[in-house]
């Protein structure tokens with residue numbers, strides 16, 4: 001779903017004549033149930049403000065895109081989604097309807113994929129490993145939906161088992177209890193336990209394969225405490241590190257119940273990781289050991305291709321100055337590029353960060369809530385570096 005959105009053409013596009021809009025159109029919100037929903041009023045005002053700030057020539061170009069977007073939103077009153085993003089320009093129209101609300105935004109210039117990047121990060125799918133004693137399911141959970149990927153049940157065929165004494169144990173079939181003699185029952189039960197353990201190991205192996213193959217960062221395990229912990233311990237280290245939570249489910253749970261109980265745990269786990277990431281960036285930047293904060297230092301690190309993870313406040317605003325020729329980007333106002341002498345232009349920071357990150361091979365982590373508030377005292381941006389530079 002979200003992770004399959006291919007935003008590359010927009011991120012890498014050098015077009016500067018695009019109207020980009022992102023909206024929260026969630027129909028479950030009361031303000032959106034009105035005949036003239038709040039998002040439409042917001043959009044009309046935001047587009048007008050955006051256009052008013054443009055020089056005459058650009059305004060004329062932008063006006064067309066803005067009209068088409070407004071027309072689309074007017075015409076489609078019952079869109080089957082909670083978030084809408086549109087990119088419009090001469091010969092260009094892209095719309096994305098998403099199952100999650102997007103933060104409202106309207107911009108002109110470079111395609112602004114920031115709200116979509118945030119949503120793709122926030123609602124990244126999570127693997128749910130539902131494990132019960134003799135039954136397991138692997139699901140992919142997205143907000144509001146689940147897809148079953150694999151289902152496995154353990155079937156024990158005890159009829160072919162041979163015991164040392166050469167006698168078949170007597171037991172009530174199907175229940176696995178009721179052997180005649182204690183030692184044989186112990187052997188039998190040990191054997192059942194052994195099979196169940198092997199089943200769990202198989203489940204852990206299948207899950208590890210899926211998680212690695214699909215490059216899933218978050219895993220939640222659900223099941224009875226003993227089973228869930230055992231399966232977690234059976235996961236290889238790199239996959240166990242992606243487990244963001246364990247949900248205790250006493251018995252069998254259907255997909256809907258699983259989803260409802262797992263998604264909050266997955267989101268909480270993600271937010272806890274963001275908290276840790278911001279703490280690491282702030283601590284290391286303070287110690288000048290492998291991280292930087294603030295706009296000048298972060299842009300500098302990006303230009304040097306030193307950034308491993310770029311951490312940014314979702315609501316970051318403000319401008320930077322970018323060279324139209326070599327893309328040199330400055331956090332402070334300049335009129336001409338210091339490297340090639342070409343004129344520079346002012347651009348909104350979130351509009352250039354995706355391409356800057358991509359060009360330097362950095363991953364972006366867009367944070368909101370508490371971690372974002374802590375980052376805001378450092379201009380809303382920081383980065384974890386690939387290697388430690390000598391303290392200057």
Ligand SMILES: [Zn+2]
Nearest residue numbers: 323326337340
């Ligand atoms: Zn330049």
